[in-house]
Amino acid sequence: xxxxxxxxxxxxxxxxxxxxxxxxxDDDVAEAxxxxxxxxxxxxxxxGKTKEEAEREVDEWVAQFN
Numbered sequence: 001x002x003x004x005x006x007x008x009x010x011x012x013x014x015x016x017x018x019x020x021x022x023x024x025x026d027d028d029v030a031e032a033x034x035x036x037x038x039x040x041x042x043x044x045x046x047x048g049k050t051k052e053e054a055e056r057e058v059d060e061w062v063a064q065f066n
Contacts, residue, residue, distance in 0.1 A: 023046040024042055024046055
């Protein structure tokens with residue numbers, strides 16, 4: 001699955017994102033609104049990760065749906 005597909009299915013993917021990153025709030029996930037950069041930023045904030053770490057996690061998360 002590529003990011004355009006994730007974005008198109010964001011309503012469905014929100015729950016999966018919360019399962020993956022349990023510290024994200026409903027508001028965090030809703031504010032990301034399928035935007036990769038926003039999701040990455042929320043993960044950085046909640047988990048204290050670097051941008052690179054958060055981006056890698058997001059990439060790995062999306063890859064599992066292929």
